[in-house]
Amino acid sequence: MKPNPLLNESxxxxxxxxxxxxQYDEILNLPLGTVEQQRRVVQGLETGDWGEYGRVAENSYGWISAHTVNDQMLALFALRCGVSARRAEELITTDDEVTFSCIIQRGRVFAAQFLESYYRSVPRMHEHTLSVKGALGVALALFTENAPLENLDYLKDWVVLARYALTGQKRDMYREGSKLPFLDDLLPTFKDHVFASVENGVAATGPLKEVLAALTNADIITRDELIKVCVRGLDLAVRPGDRKAYTQLLVEDLQLDTTELLANQEVFKNVLTSGETPVVEAFAPSLIAVLSPAEAAEIALTSLYAKAAKTRLQVLKAVEQRQDVQTAEALILADRLNELAASKEKPSARIAKKLLENWNLATTPVSEKTSDIKGLWNPTPPLWEVPEFILGEVSVTALAHVINFLRTDEQYLFDIEGDRLLALAVELAREDVAQVRLALNGVKHKVWSPLIFSWLENNEVKLFSDDYLSHSQMVFAALGKIPCLLSTPSRLDSSVAFADLADRLVLYARSQAEVLESDLVLSLLRLDVSALGDEINLFGLPAGVPVRLMDGTVLDRDAAQVIRDYLADPLPEGSIDSSSGWLKVVLEMPQSLKGLQLPFRLNYMDTESTRLFPHWGAPAFIGMRWFGQEVSSAGLCADDASYRAKPLPAEAAINLLALQRPVHPKMADYCAEGIVNAWKRGLLIPGVADVAFLDWDSELSSLAALAKALYEVAQLGMLSVVWPVLDDLLGASMQKPRMVAGTAEVAEIMAELVDEVLVAVKTGVADEVVLEVPGVRALASRAGKSKAVEFAQFVVAKLPEAQFSYQLVAEPTRILPEEFEKIWQPLAGLVSVPEDGARICGFDEATAVSTCALPVIFETGNYPHEKFINTGFGWYYAITHEHQAKVVRVSADGSKSEGFIHWDGSQLVFSEYRNWRGGNSGALEGESSAFARFLVKIILADLATDPDPYSQRNIVRTLVREGKLDDVTVAATVSELVMFPQWSPARAVYLLESQPELLNVLWPMLTRPLGYAASQNALPRWVNRVLDIVLLHSEVLQEATLRGFIPLDEWQGVKQIAVKKGSSVAVKKAQEVVSRLSI
Incomplete structure (x- = not known):
């Protein structure tokens, strides 16, 4: 923190x-003092820090203020006194009417400068939410400009506010008190803003679509202009979601007629080449029906390559309706129709064959279809010999090159290039520290820059023993004082050879330098202790080399003694723990490391462990996990995996394959190179990858994307690795209550590759056992005509008869007592969550954020005629650690105030302060409030309304594990929630699918919704999903009922559903539940 020396004077x-x-609302009328006073104020407030985030207590971080006054008031004081627009924008955190008025008092030029500064880098919670000061930004733009700002972030804010002005919808606007515009404020430039939003690429998947849809019924823009806007957006769109949105607007909201369709046909023809289902289904059949035969044939040919089978079928049906197809047009379509006639898509094949026959064109029977064999099944390459790590030239140029070409600046990854940077810096500093300064001056890197800037400016580094850069901090603090690094890798897998470690320690003894704690520990972690023979000379290590600790003290053992102790008592490989819902590695620290700290923070181990522990198995790879297109260091872990000295374990192999799904562009090359190199180096062994560890999750997901990725991996010559994984995926999918989305795509890839496998077996490249494939055989025997079953049957028809019989699921039997008791843990010592009088009234969809759970509305008896709306929007720290909830209090007159609500032991209490004990907005001082039922209601409500309830699921697991949640509370809460249509039990019970150990507390999440469903005239859509979970865990639930843990009356709803008239799937499942549970 560097406060302005004149801050206190200001x-x-x-x-x-x-x-x-x-008071805050008095700001506009408060005095500013004399000209001289204002000048002093500006001098003290124009620059400098007002505080910083740092350690406020052991293991606790927070804001450390440089003063004792209110930051908001001080910021607006600085603004009114005359600080620059850039500084004002930096200081101001509010976007209300008062702030707006203060800014416009400074004039239009100042307001424009403020806007320019704000929209350089905009903090925004999610893609479609209003930015932190978005309401202020739009208000200022309307004040200063007659035309829209050509700035994407500004236009994102504008569409959120335009939606509010048109519809009153406050979703994605998470701050109360913002200066929101009226429609009349926006009208003068509304049309220009709409066109600018489309031209500048504002996503049509968010508020922009709702604005355009609302304009169809508003007298603001003409129909022709609106069509022009949507067609232009469709033409410019690069994201499939945007094309879908504009297509829906044109077809569903605007309902284009034939004239309008033809007038814009060139744009529609272009977008049809995407092959995307919504686009092709919307435009292709209509264009085929009205264009000339030649033009219709061209449209049909493009559209028959659509990605979805059902879409291709619609196109074929449109072609079938044309009675004027001549020979020329028929020939255009002939090849594609032949392909479809020979495909496994039976409805499409039938129509394609019929068209070929009607047009007197030759057809190719399905049975004669052959595929080109590429020889994709190859022998596994031999295991490589890991090359030595070579530091290379030691020079200013070399060091500057390394820092400028590190693999990523997005994540905290300690990798081989990080090692190279530190080693080069140490070597250069031995000659002259000034050379290091020259090389690193002006470097821009998200992770390394703060550390380097601190060292360059002060020649010192602030040390934090639990920081993710603690090792780097120690090294920079010691530049010019140490001869080398003990932990510099000996080989490219980051391992350190004992001989190198011993030689480096000799250099320390000769130069009388102190070994750094982090460097010594890291070097030991990189030793392969199990591979060391008896011939190593432990007593030849130089004695007397001290170890300098992070806290500045010296260890009571010298470095040689620590090494000898460690070799006798090394750190064992960690164990993977997922009991809390968060994947982590648990370490058992050996006595040999007593008094020493690991050179990293444990919650960053997921990204660093591949390089910190080069000799570990599975625990080193928990960071190698697919996160979709988010920026993550998983791709770098994949690249690191290809440098290992031993073949990858099952967990690493499957997740390396999983990372071939679409990832962020920054990671794509690392993922692709990682798997190719792992194969070439003999690290990827066929049959090792285990789908049980896919994405380090018990639930299968994104199988369609994975199937496509595995196909591409097979095309690279790794079919021997891919084939068993595909079959295992089918087997795992069928063990679920219902087949996982994407199962058909997996089976389809097996159908595409089966000929390659058969040829590999026939030529002796592969063993006959690879044709057993129990997963696809079991799927082929399944009843029904789903696409997955059809593809499986296609595969099995080509295979020889299996040596064994593969059944889908064994008949259920009563669970063994010891197995049941392992799952159903007793609730001994559990204290029921106290009743607090809170009652759920509904969900506030008007202020919802699209990426978060719906805000819960509740009331309580001691605040009559008032309601409270939970506004945490994904932030649960206050709930889980302080036992209070962030809310908006709505009074009887409609006025609102923000604050927090907690249970004081006798009633719910609202306070405007989070720290109600200290009367300020900081974290709650002292012990947390008492845990009460209103918190459970918020958590369970969010569990079923959040688009991605990962956090809520972990919170529920933790509450159950820690004994803070009981079945009585769950039953009462679910009985309230199930009455609201926004709350879906189908989403809530997802948690139970793979975690039956939670049933001892959460079983009412099954019984209470089914009881409610039985009382309705029509069964809700979610009933089947809940019944699926009951059937999945029927043995456990049967035993729990027989033992009295679940009262028999709780199953009354299931029995009522089972006797309902009709033969619906739900009724049949309920009948099966009654049979299995013996109720």
């Missing part, structure tokens, strides 16, 4: 003028 003026005791 605050003195602030207090002299009475600002420190004034």
């Amino acid at each position: 605050i003195a003026v602030f207090k002299e003028l009475g600002w420190h005791t004034a």
Whole structure:
């Protein structure tokens, strides 16, 4: 923290003028003092820090203020006194009417400068939410400009506010008190803003679509203009979601007629080449029906390559309706029709064959279809010999090159290039520290820059023993004082050879230098202790080399003794723990490391462990996990995996394959190179990858994307690795209550590759056992005509008869007592969550954020005629650690105030302060409030309304594990929630699918919804999903009922559903539940 030396003088003026005791709404009328006072204020507030985030207590971080006055008041004081627009934008955190008025008092030029500064880098919670000061930004733009700002972030804010002005919808606007525009404020430039939003690429998947849809019924823009806007957006769109949105607007909201369709046909023809289902289904059949035969044939040919089978079928049906197809047009389509006639898509094949026959064109029977054999099944390459790590040239140029070409600046990854950077810096500093300064001056890197800047400016580094850069901090603090690094890798897998470690320690003894704690520990972790023979000379290590600790003290053992102790008592490989819902590695620290700290923070181990522990198995790879297109260091872990000295374990192999799904562009090359190199180096062994560890999750997901990725991997010559994984995926999918989405795509890839496998077996490249494939055989025997079953049957028809019989699921039997008791843990010592009088009233969809759970509305008896709306929006720290909830209090007159609500032991209490004990907005001082039922209601409500309830699921697991949640509370809460249509039990019970150990507390999440469903005239859509979970865990639930843990009456709803008239799937499943549970 670097406060302005005149800060206190400015605050003195602030207090002299009475600002420190004034109310916020008085700001515009508060005095600014004399010209001289204003000049002093600006001098003290124009620059400098007002505080910083840092350690406020052991293992606790928070804001450390440089003063004692209110930051918001001080910021607006600085603004009114005359600080620059850039500084004002930096200081101001509010976007209300008061702030707006203060800014426009400074004039249009100042307001424009403020806007320019704000929209350089905009903080925004999610893609479609209003930015932090978005309401202020739009208000200022309307004040200063007659035309829209050509800035994407500004236009994102504008569409959120335009939606509010048109519809009253406050979703994605998470701050109360913002200066929101009226429609009349926006009308003068509304049309221009709409066109600018489309031209500048505002996503049509968010508020922009709702704005355009609302305009169809608003007298603001003509129909022709609106069609022009949507067609232009469709033409410019690069994301499939945007094309889908504009297509829906044109077809569903605007309902284009034939004239309008033809007038814009060139744009529609272009977008049809995407092959995307919504686009092709919307435009292709209509264009085929009205264009000339030649043009219709061209459209049909493009559209028959659509990605979805059902879409291709629609196109074929449209072609079938044309009675005027001549020979020329028929020939255009002939090849594609032959392909479809020979495909496994039976409805499409039938129509394609019929068209070929009607047009007197030759057809190719399905049975004669052959595929080109590429020889994709190859022998596994031999295991490689890991090359030595070579530091290379030691020079200013070399060091500058390394820092500028590190693999990523997005994640905290300690990798081989990080090692190279530190080693080069140490070597250069031995000659002259100034050379290191020259090389690193002006470097821009997200992770390394703060550390380097601190060292360059002060020649010192602040040390934090639990920081993710703790090792780097120690090294920079010791530049010029140490001869080398003990932990510099000996080989490219980051391992350190004992001989190198011993030689480096000799250099320390000769130069009388101190070994750094982090460097010594890291070097030991990189030793392969199990591979060391008896011939190593432990007593030849130089004695007397001290170890300098992070806290500045010296260890009571010298470095040689620590090494000898460690070799006798090394750190064992960690174990993977997922009991809390968060994947982590648990370490058992050996006595040999007593008094020493690991050179990393444990919650960053997921990304660093591949390089920190080069000799570990599965625990080193928990960071190698697919996160979709988010930026993550998983791709770098994949690249690191290809440098290992031993073949990858099952967990690493499957997740390396999983990372071939679409990832962020920054990671794509690392993922692709990682798997190719792992194969070439003999690290990827066929049959090792285990789908049980896919994505380090018990639930299968994104199988369609995985199937496509595995196909591409097979095309690279790794079919021997891919084939068993595909079959295992089918087997795992069928063990679920219902087949996982994407199962058909997996089976289809097996159908595409089966000929390659048969040829590999026939030529002796592969063993006959690879044709057993129990997963696809079991799927082929399944009843029904789903696409997955059809593809499986296609595969099995080509295979020889299996040596064994493969059944889908064994008949259920009563669970063994010891197995049941392992799952159903007793609730001994559990204290029921106290009743607090809170009652759920509904969900506030008007203020919802699209990426978060719906805000819960509740009331309580001690605040009559008032309601409370939970506004945490994905932030649960206050709930889980402080036992209070962030809310908006809505009074009887409609007025609102923000604050927090907690249970004081006798009633719910609202406070405007989070720290209600200290009367300020900081974290709650002292112990947390008492845990009460209103918190459970918020958590369970969010569990079923959040688009991605990962956090809520973990919170529920933790509450169950820690004994803070009981079945009585769950039953009462679910009985309230199930009455609201926004709350879907189908989403809530997802948690139970793979975690039956939670049933001892959460079983009412099954019984209470089914009881409610039985009382309805029509069964809700979610009933089947809940019944699926009951059937999945029927043995456990049967035993729990027989033992009295679940009262028999709780199953009354299931029995009522089972006797309902009709033969619906739900009724049949309920009948099966009654049979299995013996109720």
